[in-house]
Structure formats: C-alpha cells, structure tokens
Amino acid sequence: MSPDKLVYMANQIGKFFAHQPEEKAVDAVADHIRKFWDPRMRKAILAHVDAGGAGLDPRTLKAVEAVRASVA
Amino acid sequence: MSLIKEIDYGTPAPKSEAQVPLKQVTLTIDGYAVTVPEGTSIMRAAMDTGIQVPKLCATDSLESFGSCRVCLVEIEGRNGTPASCTTPVAPGIVVHTQTERLKSIRRGVLELYISDHPLDCLTCAANGDCELQDMAGAVGLRDVRYGYQGENHLNQAKDESNPYFTYDPSKCIVCSRCVRACEEVQGTFALTIEGRGFGSAVSAGMGEAFLDSECVSCGACVQACPTATLMEKSVIEIGQPEHSVVTTCAYCGVGCSFKAEMRGNELVRMVPYKDGGANEGHSCVKGRFAWGYATHKERILKPMIREKISDPWREVSWDEAIGRVASEFRRIQTTYGQSSIGGITSSRCTNEEAYLVQKLVRAVFGNNNVDTCARVCHSPTGFGLSKTFGTSAGTQDFKSIDQTDVIMVIGANPTDAHPVFASRMKKRLRKGARLIVVDPRRTDLVKSPHIKADHHLPLLPGTNVSVINALAHVIVTEGLVDENFVRERCDWETFQDWAQFVAQPENSPEASEAVSGVPAETIRAAARLFATGGNGAIYYGLGVTEHSQGTTMVMGMANLAMATGNIGRRGVGVNPLRGQNNVQGSCDMGSFPHELSGYRHISDATTRALFETAWGVSLDKEPGLRIPNMFDAAMDGSFRGLYVQGEDIVQSDPDTHHVTSGLSAMECVVVQDLFLNETSNYAHVFLPGATFLEKDGTFTNAERRINLVRKVMPPKQGKGDWEITLDIAKAMGVPMHYDHPSEIMDEIARLTPTFHGVSFKRIDEMGSIQWPCNEKAPEGTPIMHVGGFVRGKGAFMITEYVPTDEKVGPRFPLLLTTGRILSQYNVGAQTRRTGNVVWHPEDILEIHPHDAEQRGIREGDWVRIQSRAGATALHARLTDRVAPGVVYTTFHHPDTQANVITTDYSDWATNCPEYKVTAVQISPSNGPTEWQNEYREHSDQSRRIIPLSVQAAE
Ligand code: SF4
Numbered sequence A: 001m002s003p004d005k006l007v008y009m010a011n012q013i014g015k016f017f018a019h020q021p022e023e024k025a026v027d028a029v030a031d032h033i034r035k036f037w038d039p040r041m042r043k044a045i046l047a048h049v050d051a052g053g054a055g056l057d058p059r060t061l062k063a064v065e066a067v068r069a070s071v072a
Numbered sequence B: 001m002s003l004i005k006e007i008d009y010g011t012p013a014p015k016s017e018a019q020v021p022l023k024q025v026t027l028t029i030d031g032y033a034v035t036v037p038e039g040t041s042i043m044r045a046a047m048d049t050g051i052q053v054p055k056l057c058a059t060d061s062l063e064s065f066g067s068c069r070v071c072l073v074e075i076e077g078r079n080g081t082p083a084s085c086t087t088p089v090a091p092g093i094v095v096h097t098q099t100e101r102l103k104s105i106r107r108g109v110l111e112l113y114i115s116d117h118p119l120d121c122l123t124c125a126a127n128g129d130c131e132l133q134d135m136a137g138a139v140g141l142r143d144v145r146y147g148y149q150g151e152n153h154l155n156q157a158k159d160e161s162n163p164y165f166t167y168d169p170s171k172c173i174v175c176s177r178c179v180r181a182c183e184e185v186q187g188t189f190a191l192t193i194e195g196r197g198f199g200s201a202v203s204a205g206m207g208e209a210f211l212d213s214e215c216v217s218c219g220a221c222v223q224a225c226p227t228a229t230l231m232e233k234s235v236i237e238i239g240q241p242e243h244s245v246v247t248t249c250a251y252c253g254v255g256c257s258f259k260a261e262m263r264g265n266e267l268v269r270m271v272p273y274k275d276g277g278a279n280e281g282h283s284c285v286k287g288r289f290a291w292g293y294a295t296h297k298e299r300i301l302k303p304m305i306r307e308k309i310s311d312p313w314r315e316v317s318w319d320e321a322i323g324r325v326a327s328e329f330r331r332i333q334t335t336y337g338q339s340s341i342g343g344i345t346s347s348r349c350t351n352e353e354a355y356l357v358q359k360l361v362r363a364v365f366g367n368n369n370v371d372t373c374a375r376v377c378h379s380p381t382g383f384g385l386s387k388t389f390g391t392s393a394g395t396q397d398f399k400s401i402d403q404t405d406v407i408m409v410i411g412a413n414p415t416d417a418h419p420v421f422a423s424r425m426k427k428r429l430r431k432g433a434r435l436i437v438v439d440p441r442r443t444d445l446v447k448s449p450h451i452k453a454d455h456h457l458p459l460l461p462g463t464n465v466s467v468i469n470a471l472a473h474v475i476v477t478e479g480l481v482d483e484n485f486v487r488e489r490c491d492w493e494t495f496q497d498w499a500q501f502v503a504q505p506e507n508s509p510e511a512s513e514a515v516s517g518v519p520a521e522t523i524r525a526a527a528r529l530f531a532t533g534g535n536g537a538i539y540y541g542l543g544v545t546e547h548s549q550g551t552t553m554v555m556g557m558a559n560l561a562m563a564t565g566n567i568g569r570r571g572v573g574v575n576p577l578r579g580q581n582n583v584q585g586s587c588d589m590g591s592f593p594h595e596l597s598g599y600r601h602i603s604d605a606t607t608r609a610l611f612e613t614a615w616g617v618s619l620d621k622e623p624g625l626r627i628p629n630m631f632d633a634a635m636d637g638s639f640r641g642l643y644v645q646g647e648d649i650v651q652s653d654p655d656t657h658h659v660t661s662g663l664s665a666m667e668c669v670v671v672q673d674l675f676l677n678e679t680s681n682y683a684h685v686f687l688p689g690a691t692f693l694e695k696d697g698t699f700t701n702a703e704r705r706i707n708l709v710r711k712v713m714p715p716k717q718g719k720g721d722w723e724i725t726l727d728i729a730k731a732m733g734v735p736m737h738y739d740h741p742s743e744i745m746d747e748i749a750r751l752t753p754t755f756h757g758v759s760f761k762r763i764d765e766m767g768s769i770q771w772p773c774n775e776k777a778p779e780g781t782p783i784m785h786v787g788g789f790v791r792g793k794g795a796f797m798i799t800e801y802v803p804t805d806e807k808v809g810p811r812f813p814l815l816l817t818t819g820r821i822l823s824q825y826n827v828g829a830q831t832r833r834t835g836n837v838v839w840h841p842e843d844i845l846e847i848h849p850h851d852a853e854q855r856g857i858r859e860g861d862w863v864r865i866q867s868r869a870g871a872t873a874l875h876a877r878l879t880d881r882v883a884p885g886v887v888y889t890t891f892h893h894p895d896t897q898a899n900v901i902t903t904d905y906s907d908w909a910t911n912c913p914e915y916k917v918t919a920v921q922i923s924p925s926n927g928p929t930e931w932q933n934e935y936r937e938h939s940d941q942s943r944r945i946i947p948l949s950v951q952a953a954e
C-alpha cells in the first residue's frame, strides 16, 4: 500500500488530537489506528517508519511506533 | 387479502399546542352519546361513532373548508343547517345527520354537481373509487332534471403532461381538495382555483400544464381528489386494484409507508399509508410513482459469468454462477491468504440481507473485510455522535419538529433529498418556526412560497468547522450557554476545555468570515437566534459528513446542541438526514469492518464470544479493510475478490479512476444488483437481485424506525437477495439456515442488546419500532437521551478547524460541490428507468453568471470540468444559486460521472470521502471528453449478453 497515502491519513488523525498534551495525543492516535486500520495497513506504515518514517509528524510517528505491538 | 381502505374522518383530529391533553366534550348524534376532544368537528365526532355524514370537499388530511354543502346537519335549538365539517362539537348539543330537510337539500346539491358531470361512470377510471359516485348513491339521487343543453364543462381538454397522472377538467367538481393538499400537505403552492363561479377551474400555476408548473409530482393532490379528475395513469391503464399490502419505500432515508395496491401480481399503484410513522399519509414522486424500474426491460433476470471483463456475459444457471463464486473465492484465499477477499453490504437491501452479508464475510470468509456504502455518506455521523452522546444515530423522531422553534439546516437539501420530511418542516415553518440554513448554495428552503430563512450562511465548501466554532464562540462569549443543562447532563470538565477553546479569537465570527466568506454579523445573529429562540433542532446531511473534517463537524454540532441545552426532549436534537433507505439499518447491522451489530467493536472479546458461540466459528479480532482501503489493497495485490450486494461503487465512490483501477486489479468481482450497473463493467459474476416488492424484510429509517418491507409479488429472477447470500455460504462449505427473513431478525435481536425486543411479529403489531427496543424500552425509543445520555454524561470535544488540503489555486480556481435532485435517486439506476427522466435527463453544472462570463460560457453550453483527479464534460446552467467561485452538480448519470473529478481526500476518522469540496477549472468544450467516450465504449461492450438459448444452439 502506498506509504504516502497512509502517512497522510495518519497525520490527519494526529491533527485532530493536536490540542491535547503529547502523551494523551499519542495514545489517542495509536488507539484510533489500532481500532480502524486493517493489519496490513499498520504493517505497511511500520515498514515505512523502519525506512525512516519520512513525512510523519513527530507525535504521529510516536503513535505509529506504539502500534507496533499490535501487529505480530 | 383485501384492499386496505383507511377510514376518512373528514377533518383532522384537533391538536393541542401546549402539550396538555384536550378537554373532552360529550354530545348526542342521532341519539348516541359521543365523547370527543374539544375542537373536533361534528363530522369527525359522527364518524367516530360510525355515522358517516355525506361529504365532498372534506377529507381528514386537510383542514375543513366548507364549500360543497353536502355535509349539512341539524342541531336542536340552532337555526339553519350548519356544515358538519366546519362546525365544532359543543357540550350537550343534539345533532341529527339525517332528516327529511337534510335529505332534500343534499339531493338538490348533488343533482347540480351531476348535471355538469359526464355520466360515463361505467368506463371511468375512478369507477369503484369515486366519492362523487358514492355520494350520489348515499343521498339517493335517482334522476337529474337539468340536461346537458346549457353551457357545461364536458368537453374540456385533458392535461396529460405529467408522466404519472392526468388532469381531466370535465370531471372536476371544484372542491379545492387538490389546491389545499398542495398547500397544506406538500407545501408547494402549485395549484390555484382560477376564475369564479361557473368559470372556476383548477390551474397549475399561470395556466401552465402540470409538467411546466411548480408541481413536484408528489401525488398529494391526486390522492385528495374525490373524482377521476386527477388520476394515476397506471389506474387508467390497468384498472382498480383489488388487494393491497403495506410496505416501505425503498428510496430514501425518510422511510415512507405505502400501500402497494395490486391486481393479482401486478402493481397498480403505490398509495402513501396514513398510519405510516414516518410519512403519515404523504409521499414524494419517487416512492409514489417511480417504481416502474421493477419491470423495466433492462432488468437482469438470469445469473451471468465471464472469464475476463472484456468478454461478453454468458447466461448460466444459478448453480453454475454460485459455484463459480465459491470456487473463485476459495481459490483466491488459498493463493493470496484468508484476508484477500471481502464484501460490501447494501444500504438499499434489507437489514436482514445486510446482516447476512457481514455474517458471510466474518463467519465464512473468515476475515472482517466488510463495509457498506454508508462509508461514503454517514460514517462520520456514527463516529461523531457516539463519541459525544454515546449512540451512532439521530436523536429525534420526525414528528418532534412540530415542537421546534428554531430549525437549523446544515449541508442538507431536504426539499430535494428528503421531500416528505421537508413538507413536515415547511408546515412547521409556516406556523412560525424560525429557520437558519448553512449551505454554500441557496437551496429551495432558503426561499420558497411562504418560507424564508431568517439567516442563510452561504459558506465556502470545506469551512463548516470554522462556522460551527464561530457559532459556539458567540454562544460562549455572550453568555448564552444553558449552564444548568450542561452542569446537570454533561461532563463539566470537557465543557470547560471546550468553552475555553471556542472562546479563542481564532474561533470568532470575524476570523471565520475570512475563511468561510460568511459575514460575521450573520453568524452572530444566527447564533443568538439558535441559543435564545426556544427549542432548537439541528438537521444535517452529507454537506456535513462528506468532508476531510466530517467527523469533527458532527462533533461540533453535538457540542452546540449540548451547550444550548437542546437535547433529550421533543423539538430539539441533532439529526442526520440519511440518504439511502437503509443507511441507518446497514450500519446498525454490523456492516463496518471494525464492529459487530449494535456498534460493538470487533476487538471486544465478550461480544466476539457471543457471536462465536451463536455462529459456531471463531472470529478474527482485527478490523478489516474499509472500501477505499480495499482499492488500495487491490492495487498492491493483497486483495483480489469482492462480493458487492446492491451498490454501484464505480459510480458512487470518489475518484473513479482509482476505483476502476482497484477493481480491474481483482480476480473475481461479484455484483448482485437489478441492472448491469457501472460496477458490473468490472465484474466477473453477475447475480440478479430482487426488488423491494419481491421480498420480506425490514428497513430502518433516519429516525431509527424499523419498518416492515412486505413481499407483494414473487421475485422475477427466482430468489430474494438473502437467499442468494445463503447459497454462497453453503457453496463455500459453511451453510447457514433460515426459512424466512423473520428468523434472521430473531437472531439479530438475540445478539444485539438494542434490538432485544424486535421481531417481525412485534413490528407488525406496533406498525413500526424505533430502536433501542428492549427490556428497558419495550415500546421503542422515539426520542433519545431523555434524562441522561446513553454514554452517561455528554462529552464536549475540541473541534479545531483544519483547512482541507484540497485548495483552489491558479490551475483550479473554483470549488465544486455535489448534491442531488428530487426526481432522481443516488446513482439513478432505478429512477433513470422510470418516467422521472422528464425532470432530469442529464447532470447539469451550475455556475455563477460572473464566473461563466469570465470564461465565455453561455447558458446550455458544453463545458469541461477538470480537477487534479480527472475531467468530464456536461452542460452548464448559469444561476446565482451558487456563489461566485463555487460550482455545483449532481451525480445521477453515468454519462457524466461527476466522481471522475472528485478526489481521494477523506475524513480523518472514517475515510468518508470529501465529495463536497473539489478544486476545479471550467472551460468551454464541444462535447464529451475522450475519457467519457472511451468509458461509454467499455460500458457498451460490458453489456453484451449471450443468452442461454443461443449457447444451447451453438
Ligand atoms: S402533485 Fe404535489 S406538487 Fe404537484 S400539484 Fe399535486 S400536490 Fe402540488
């Protein structure tokens, strides 16, 4: 799956929670991704993170990292 | 089975404005003591006891008028013979409905009517259903002394311009019922009585034909007409029906109840049902008249398969088609993995059918790749309202609007998209409710006969959240918050955060004006009116949800309703107007990849266990792919097979190129539908579906009202859609067994707490049920969140305005927004195959004269519309309904394919596509684009069919 699109989608989620303190925001974004993204989407964005994670906003990047445990 | 005839009480029941029960009055009618509420007419009181006073100009859907003088009665101690339809009851009066004097007056009146009426009763289309005939019989009219020698109306020309009904003035008795129906019931004011005395006649507008007038063909006048003057063409053609079955319209989310009036297995007409909870006897042109598609010659009745999408279709047996689906799906799973296939449930099929498709995906395919077209319309509603209130549905029933003082309509065009509800809304507005319209376009509600919005906020597409925050800003900073409500009912902490947020200067109306283009003063005035005008109710449509910030906007509206205390009683609330008939139902049934029926997340082990036990399988705990993700996954090769029940994703989903590339990359696409649609151009198996007339089931409308859909004729292709899904499950080796759709509902009720009390039997007894219906609410729940929110305390959410990335610039300087029109429905597959095409034969681009002039475009020119996603061409209409900088079109016709232009931007939370905002350029053109021509060709190729008979001969 095209990482550009996934990065865009993840950042979009991040923006909704942008006003929250970092820890809460990271949790909320990670939770949203865990609850609504099919595992292959999560894997694809994690692969992108492993390749440097270009384009991901810093908090969103943390949130994506936090999702790692959910994809075996 | 017999023909259902509702009792006509002659005049409407009196209504109490103040919510207190009306005083009871006792009187005597023909020797019987009768007790009725104060304000009841004598006519109605008589009918209550079973005495039918003769009448012509009265009918209980209309206020009494008192013009025909047939309904006279005598009252002891009073002079004269008052009309019983206009005379209210009074305590202790003694009424006689049948005396020598009355008999003779009535006969005289009838004689006059009949003397100017053609006596061709035997061959008249209304024979057997004519109130004039009935009354002549009732008063014992035996001969007519006046001949036809004098001047009369017998040779007047018929107006047959409307595709569905005729107007034959020679039969008109000038009772004004039609005129009043158009005003009172429909609210269109198309008809008048022109002239006076003998010369008076009904006229549609300024002596125009019906088709050229303001008439929207709702049928209210036809139904109100006591004679054959206004008559359905289908009755003229076929004859009077002999039995009827109550069922539910399969078009829009209003969910009107109709009597399907039949002659044998032939549908004669659809007549709105007075006891229908959603429509109470009213209808629109679609449900009332546009059902001819069911027998259209293009309907596919045999299953078909083909190897490649460039091949012609080959008709095959059901066994072969189902066998192909099963073997292909299993082959794909073996090769590419368990999650390489999925399904799409239909928001047009029944609840039971949607439930079965998601069960097929979860229990038989063994994954959660199921989604529904609500993804592309109201998914943000579910998400936004569940976060703030705790349920994924609107809060009110339609009737609630009768007690609303300020109506706020946001991004919805009810007169076109939800016409029967719009009539109710207009009725309320004519009674004095105030109106705020938030819409880029000047919709009909903004200004139409006897309606004028107090405030119209013509915002630029994509700036909803900015405007809702500005409205909230005014309410918070000017001290208009209903603090008692918030303290008692809402989470105070979230309120404080929110209040602080909206009070910031960047959320002020002045700041919003800069982005939305709405004058700050208008925003302020609208906010003050909403907060202080009494009961405030918000109604919204896809102009809210179909945005990058769709979910945020839903939350913004919920915040506003809570802050002003407008939740939890009649007359208030936050209400989505749903597009398709069963959008609510398909969502309730667990059609989303992440949740089971009743909105329970698939990761919840307890819920999963419940279903695992019931179904005898183990379920995947991970959410599956949503529709747009399916196309992405198809492109990268991990998703290869799709079962689509009753949706046309190629035409209805955004960014057509992306959709068709995704579908082209799949190895087995199965389409189940009535017609070869645009999606079937990319399909390998076509399974012919059944219409709503051909199966039993339920639909759930926008008010959470579950209505029965009843089979009125056998399926023309042999099976209900639910049976087809069962066949696939069986062929894939996991049989499910149900003898009747009611058994599917029983299973849903067992497994879904909000449906525990629902069954076909119960719905049949109650007429309809609004969920939640369970131990706590055995009668259902018309109004939600009374006394407390479903989630406990209402939660305010921070809704920061994030501009969409779809921005105008030098290349694409205009904003395109899309919508729909009254006579057509969604992708138009049904309505395009009915008489409705006379109103909307093609999609048209609306453009402001200023923008048109700059580009050298004149009314009616072909124009090319280009976005970064694609281009198409259509005809232009110059109008100031749209603001400069904004253009508008509909998406009903595959030849235009407005979605070639829409982009793949989508809502942050739900991926609901941003249909409502696309940056475009418009330029003159000399005809369809190359892409349109190529597409047409592929589409024509895909409609080649080799019939079974020819195959046998080969
Ligand atoms: S069909 Fe409806 S809109 Fe048309 S004239 Fe009759 S009542 Fe009015």
Ligand code: SF4
Pocket: B171, B172, B173, B174, B175, B176, B177, B178, B179, B202, B224, B225, B226, B227, B229, B230
């Ligand atoms: S058209 Fe029918 S309803 Fe209208 S005035 Fe004539 S008879 Fe009455």
Ligand code: SF4
Pocket: B249, B250, B251, B252, B253, B254, B255, B256, B279, B283, B284, B285, B286, B287, B288, B418, B419, B420, B421
């Ligand atoms: S308003 Fe909707 S449900 Fe009612 S008749 Fe029209 S299309 Fe059907």
Ligand code: FES
Pocket: B054, B055, B056, B057, B058, B065, B066, B067, B068, B069, B070, B071, B072, B083, B084, B085, B086
């Ligand atoms: S029915 Fe009462 S006056 Fe016509």
